[in-house]
Amino acid sequence: MSSLSRREFLVAGAAAGAGLVIGFYLPHGPSSGAAFTPNAFLKITPAGRITIVVARSEMGQGVHTSLPMILAEELEADWKQITIEQAGANPTLYGDQQTGSSASLRISWDPLRKAGAAAREMLISAAALEWGVPRSGCAAENSWVVHAASNRRLSYGQLAAKAAVLPIPVAAPLKDARDFKLVGKPVPRLDGPSKVDGTAVFGIDLRVPDMKYAVLARCPVIGGTVAGFDEKESRKIGGISFVGKIGDSAVAVVADSVWGALEGRRVLKVNWDEGPNQSLNSAAIFDGLKKSASNKAATLYSRGDVSKVAGRRIQAAYQTPLMAQAPMEPGNCTAHFRGSSCEIWGPMQWPPDVRDAVAKAVGLDPDEVKINVTLLGGGFGRRLDHDYAVEAALVSKAANMPVKVIWTREDDMQFSSYRPASYHVLSGVLDGSGWPVAFSHRIVEPSINTQKGFPGPSPDVDADLPDEASLIYSLPNALVEYVLTVTPVTPGYMRSVYGLETAFASESFIDELAAAAGKDPLEYRLHLLAKDEDIKFFDTTWKTARMRGVLQLAADKAGWGTPLPAGRYRGVACFGCFGTYMAEIVEISMENDQPRVHRVVGAIDCGQVVNPNILEQQIQGAVNFALANAVRAQITIEKGRVVQGNFDDYSPIRMNEAPAVDAYFVPSTEAPTGAGEPPVPPLAPALCNAIYAATKKRIRALPILG
Amino acid sequence: MADITLRVNGSEHKVKVPPETPLLWVLRDTLQMTGTKFGCGAGLCGACTVHLEGAAVRSCSTPVSQAVGKNITTIEGLAGNGLHPLQQAWIAEQVPQCGYCQTGQIMAAAALLARTPQPSDEQITQAMSGNICRCGTYDRIRKAIHRVAAGGGR
Numbered sequence: 102m103s104s105l106s107r108r109e110f111l112v113a114g115a116a117a118g119a120g121l122v123i124g125f126y127l128p129h130g131p132s133s134g135a136a137f138t139p140n141a142f143l144k145i146t147p148a149g150r151i152t153i154v155v156a157r158s159e160m161g162q163g164v165h166t167s168l169p170m171i172l173a174e175e176l177e178a179d180w181k182q183i184t185i186e187q188a189g190a191n192p193t194l195y196g197d198q199q200t201g202s203s204a205s206l207r208i209s210w211d212p213l214r215k216a217g218a219a220a221r222e223m224l225i226s227a228a229a230l231e232w233g234v235p236r237s238g239c240a241a242e243n244s245w246v247v248h249a250a251s252n253r254r255l256s257y258g259q260l261a262a263k264a265a266v267l268p269i270p271v272a273a274p275l276k277d278a279r280d281f282k283l284v285g286k287p288v289p290r291l292d293g294p295s296k297v298d299g300t301a302v303f304g305i306d307l308r309v310p311d312m313k314y315a316v317l318a319r320c321p322v323i324g325g326t327v328a329g330f331d332e333k334e335s336r337k338i339g340g341i342s343f344v345g346k347i348g349d350s351a352v353a354v355v356a357d358s359v360w361g362a363l364e365g366r367r368v369l370k371v372n373w374d375e376g377p378n379q380s381l382n383s384a385a386i387f388d389g390l391k392k393s394a395s396n397k398a399a400t401l402y403s404r405g406d407v408s409k410v411a412g413r414r415i416q417a418a419y420q421t422p423l424m425a426q427a428p429m430e431p432g433n434c435t436a437h438f439r440g441s442s443c444e445i446w447g448p449m450q451w452p453p454d455v456r457d458a459v460a461k462a463v464g465l466d467p468d469e470v471k472i473n474v475t476l477l478g479g480g481f482g483r484r485l486d487h488d489y490a491v492e493a494a495l496v497s498k499a500a501n502m503p504v505k506v507i508w509t510r511e512d513d514m515q516f517s518s519y520r521p522a523s524y525h526v527l528s529g530v531l532d533g534s535g536w537p538v539a540f541s542h543r544i545v546e547p548s549i550n551t552q553k554g555f556p557g558p559s560p561d562v563d564a565d566l567p568d569e570a571s572l573i574y575s576l577p578n579a580l581v582e583y584v585l586t587v588t589p590v591t592p593g594y595m596r597s598v599y600g601l602e603t604a605f606a607s608e609s610f611i612d613e614l615a616a617a618a619g620k621d622p623l624e625y626r627l628h629l630l631a632k633d634e635d636i637k638f639f640d641t642t643w644k645t646a647r648m649r650g651v652l653q654l655a656a657d658k659a660g661w662g663t664p665l666p667a668g669r670y671r672g673v674a675c676f677g678c679f680g681t682y683m684a685e686i687v688e689i690s691m692e693n694d695q696p697r698v699h700r701v702v703g704a705i706d707c708g709q710v711v712n713p714n715i716l717e718q719q720i721q722g723a724v725n726f727a728l729a730n731a732v733r734a735q736i737t738i739e740k741g742r743v744v745q746g747n748f749d750d751y752s753p754i755r756m757n758e759a760p761a762v763d764a765y766f767v768p769s770t771e772a773p774t775g776a777g778e779p780p781v782p783p784l785a786p787a788l789c790n791a792i793y794a795a796t797k798k799r800i801r802a803l804p805i806l807g
Numbered sequence: 808m809a810d811i812t813l814r815v816n817g818s819e820h821k822v823k824v825p826p827e828t829p830l831l832w833v834l835r836d837t838l839q840m841t842g843t844k845f846g847c848g849a850g851l852c853g854a855c856t857v858h859l860e861g862a863a864v865r866s867c868s869t870p871v872s873q874a875v876g877k878n879i880t881t882i883e884g885l886a887g888n889g890l891h892p893l894q895q896a897w898i899a900e901q902v903p904q905c906g907y908c909q910t911g912q913i914m915a916a917a918a919l920l921a922r923t924p925q926p927s928d929e930q931i932t933q934a935m936s937g938n939i940c941r942c943g944t945y946d947r948i949r950k951a952i953h954r955v956a957a958g959g960g961r
Contacts, residue, residue, distance in 0.1 A: 161905030161942045289901060296906030297894040299842020299882035303907060306841035314836070339808060339825075359845075360825070360832040429846050429854060429907040429941045478844075478907025479941050510847040714901050718944070722904055725943025748851040748939060757936040759945035 142216050143172060149244065149258025151178050156188040156195035157205040158450050159292060160428075160480035161722070162777045163715035164205050166290045170711060171210060174283045175217030175276060178257070179244035185291060190452035190472035200450040201485055201594060202568060203679040203775025206711055210773050218273035220264075227264040228255050278709065278770040287714035292476070304448035304475040305433040305507065312435065312503045313342055315496050316362045317351040318371050319516050322741040324589055325376040326350050334368035341365045343500035353496045359507055378589050378741040383522070386738065387420060390524035390586060394418075394545045398582035399561040401544075401570055402638055405578030410539040412530040415617055419527065419606035421803045423736035424520040425513075425751060426595050430478020432508030436493035438501075442469045443494055448477035450484040458487035459494045481726070482594030486518050514751055515743040518593025519736055521547040525606035530578075535618025536628065539578040542607050544570060547588040549598065558639065561585050567639030569600040569678045569782075572607060573648050574629035575636075590738065596726060597781035600678040604782030605789070605803060608674035612790045613799060622790060623661050623673050626652060643677050647706050650767050651675060651684040655704035658765050659686035669699065672791025674783035680774035682706040682767075685724070685783040687760075689791045695806065696792050698728065698760040703780055705764070708771035716776050720764035723780035728760070729753045731785035733806045811875055815840070816884025826872035831855045833871045834881060842882035842910050846939070853938030856911040856918075857881050863918035882910040885917060893917055896951035904942035912938045916952050925956045 144152045153169040169185050172178075188195055196208070221241045228246035229236040232253060239248050247254045278285075295301035320326060330352050332344035340357035344365070347353045352371055356362035434447035436459075443463055449455050452472045460467045477484055493506040508516070523546035530539035550557055550564035557564035562583060572581050595601075615625035630649040635642050652675050656662070661671060668690045675684040688700040703720045710716055734751050737744045745751040789800040809826045812819055815838065822837045829848075834840045834857070843866055846854030850868040857866045858880035885891045890898075893913050903909045912935070919926055919934035926934070931952050940948070 163904070287901075289898070290903070292906065293898045293901060293903055296903035296909050297897040297913060298886075298890065299910045301906055302841070305845065306835075308839065358824075358832060358836045360828045360836070427941065429844075429852070429905065429939065431845065477905060479905045481941075507845075510849065718901070718904050718942075721946055722943035725945065726941065747849050748847050749849070753939050753941055754943065755936045755939060756945045756948070757932045759943065762946060
């Protein structure tokens with residue numbers, strides 16, 4: 102096997118106790134070409150302790166288990182010996198470390214396999230050298246290298262120092278999927294025990310010595326600023342150590358306790374300059390989107406020529422409201438500004454970005470900022486933003502002490518970065534048999550990434566759309582367009598980003614066409630997927646066969662076409678995003694004009710299933726998550742302020758409304774794609790399609806009970 | 808500020824806090840017991856659930872003065888030695904995803920099982936619908952409670 106130069110993979114010295122350390126670079130993100138630095142995904146000590154570093158954030162999606170499984174598989178490690186370590190911010194070694202886009206498995210699959218395989222081969226070589234036998238007679242299994250012919254074995258711990266001085270193989274063979282011992286098995290989550298006994302440390306639980314607590318009073322009107330403040334009453338509350346303006350739009354109250362800080366804020370008097378958005382309201386937001394629908398649009402996907410097709414034309418407009426992620430752990434971040442350095446602890450989805458933003462905010466170099474990533478009590482995209490950390494760093498610097506900034510639920514709800522409101526214009530032309538010969542979808546929505554400063558594939562296309570706005574059907578003429586609008590309401594990423602609204606519109610509309618044609622909605626879709634075809638959408642080549650596969654699996658398991666009990670109805674939808682195919686069938690009854698969801702059958706094709714237990718969790722979770730926004734949860738704006746404040750007026754699904762969710766997986770050995778987001782988009786349209794089946798009423802605006 | 812003595816998980820703690828301080832913050836900040844979580848501060852989500860004399864209460868909405876003289880049980884003290892059957896069941900059924908709501912869920916479930924050792928589905932739904940899980944683990948929570956009720960844990 103050929104080897105890499107030592108400059109490329111720095112291996113820890115073979116000094117006693119150093120063990121074997123392998124580093125490698127994830128080829129992703131803007132730092133390609135940069136020098137490798139000595140950080141590692143794998144460390145094996147002479148005592149046999151195997152530490153795997155996880156460079157993605159654990160927010161419930163199971164990366165603390167699934168990513169180590171991949172490496173441990175190729176390594177042929179005894180899973181019971183594995184401990185994990187959370188990486189800090191180290192993009193040179195780990196790439197952009199962005200936990201989002203359902204990408205953790207997809208991006209890590211190959212590099213983690215290669216790292217595990219390379220280490221395994223080095224351990225085998227070390228044993229062979231030790232025994233003076235050919236490598237071919239040695240095998241790695243369960244943290245041992247075994248020489249069957251002489252019945253000898255050496256543990257990975259025993260071999261660690263010897264393996265460390267060997268050259269690193271460039272192309273160590275990867276295991277065949279048939280030989281997987283861990284991957285594909287429902288390995289219990291490593292974070293389960295600490296999450297049931299209360300010892301798991303989330304950002305909000307984090308404690309550092311001499312730490313104070315802070316809450317911020319923020320301008321309730323979007324875009325408003327602090328004109329002045331009076332802290333006299335606050336200072337009468339015991340334990341208040343600092344009150345001061347942070348940035349332009351907030352005043353921090355720092356105290357010995359959370360309660361003290363909250364009391365201090367309660368009596369703080371702030372004069373707000375309410376700024377330019379005082380008369381902004383939801384009606385105006387939707388009005389603006391509707392007007393923008395006739396602006397020049399960017400083409401996302403085009404096939405044939407929809408303008409040259411004659412036939413029976415059907416048109417409809419759809420819309421979705423602002424939505425908030427509302428993770429159970431409210432926003433928080435702990436910071437200690439020490440003058441020439443700054444340390445941050447918090448629940449974050451993008452550590453390198455936090456590092457850079459904090460450095461800029463407090464006037465340091467990025468390598469003077471140390472990032473510690475805690476567990477996240479939910480992320481859903483909100484924790485991709487660095488505002489929590491920047492605030493905390495500024496408070497620590499101004500107050501000259503280590504500080505934990507805590508957001509109340511109201512703060513979290515009202516000062517979020519939101520899934521923007523959207524408007525959609527759809528048009529279809531049916532031929533004489535009722536099949537669609539033309540299908541157009543114009544998406545009108547702000548560009549989250551553009552407003553955050555991240556460029557898309559072109560100035561008029563948001564960077565997320567390629568992953569989330571595909572139309573996977575064989576349509577002779579099709580057009581998907583996007584009109585980029587601008588919003589003063591801070592836009593943010595929310596689980597599936599543009600996927601939810603794109604699918605709500607297109608999968609409800611396909612159902613409208615099926616109804617107009619008098620055809621069964623499942624049969625309608627299967628007809629449009631009958632031909633094996635590649636559908637290229639930006640860089641992704643989607644396969645109609647795989648979408649057909651998930652639809653058929655869902656239909657079989659849901660019993661589509663078989664009689665339902667009286668009063669029950671089904672709806673179907675399918676969608677592809679982030680490389681994963683998903684179909685859902687929702688079974689409902691109507692009670693007092695409101696849908697009651699009894700059961701959801703979800704079928705997914707996400708390539709090789711890494712951990713089926715976790716995959717089922719993701720599907721069950723995403724369905725419940727999506728159901729809240731489908732049925733009732735929305736963010737509205739009045740007089741420039743977010744109206745909703747807590748779980749009474751923005752309410753997630755509770756157990757008494759939770760459907761049974763049955764998850765099924767298409768078996769595959771394709772490289773894995775993710776599952777955190779793909780089960781979100783089909784839920785709302787499948788539900789609305791079921792409601793149509795029940796009532797013949799077509800829902801074109803979310804939330805259903807809005 | 809007042810001198811207050813609290814009995815938490817069988818041990819006495821003397822704290823000096825304003826008597827109207829929610830029990831949640833006394834547990835988390837003063838006693839540094841962070842297993843009980845802050846989710847909403849308004850009694851809506853159940854993440855802060857503890858037991859007062861065995862009954863489930865929302866510690867975010869309970870002034871600490873109301874907890875004086877009562878046995879307070881938090882997640883840290885739910886089990887004697889090792890794991891409570893509910894905690895074992897939560898692991899066996901692989902319930903937690905992000906895990907933030909789960910200590911509150913377990914405390915609510917423990918209070919339910921203490922008064923109704925063999926709850927029906929409807930009784931489980933009634934007792935547990937006060938606890939929000941944004942990750943949607945409800946199916947598995949239900950299974951875990953049934954598992955304990957059926958005499959299992961592991």
